[in-house]
Amino acid sequence: AQTVTQSQPEMSVQEAETVTLSCTYDTSESNYYLFWYKQPPSRQMILVIRQEAYKQQNATENRFSVNFQKAAKSFSLKISDSQLGDTAMYFCASGGITFGNEKLTFGTGTRLTIIP
């Protein structure tokens, strides 16, 4: 079983600043992936970044990076140089590796607002 917890329902930050979204998880899988998805008002979930649990190096995608602390079961998302287009709901999710366990379990989301 997998659970994902996002403890920040809402956050806001000034444009061009850096913001960090928190996520903790629990899983019975020995190996797994962690994801951050962005959901704009259109409701389409868009993959922002993914991390494979056995890789120690934190994933980076342009302005987006993660801080993966496996022992603490923590997976935070850092957005640098925030832009107005980053305004959206952000969901943390986990998924297993093996067939049938790869489905995603999502947290409750953080609503991020970038202030001009």
Place this chain on the structure above:
Amino acid sequence: EAGVAQSPRYKIIEKRQSVAFWCNPISGHATLYWYQQILGQGPKLLIQFQNNGVVDDSQLPKDRFSAERLKGVDSTLKIQPAKLEDSAVYLCASSSTGRGGNTIYFGEGSWLTVV
């Protein structure tokens, strides 16, 4: 490359009526998911298909929800009879295989309001 297509985008029905949602995944994607997202919550998996077989339907309320994926391509999710608590966005998603870590692509969702 075309994305995951869903229809209808919006539907309003009265309780006890029925509704069906259609999903066309990305071409060649063997795995198809239906998620339910209630307002203020994260998406919750209803059912997962691999080709035309069901992999996981443990969270599908089978007394009122049904889903099929004939010929392993398009899928239909049906609710009959609908309840007020079924008001949600129904997200269809697909991935190329069932291997963990593959990108799962989502459609824009079908918004259901039950009154």
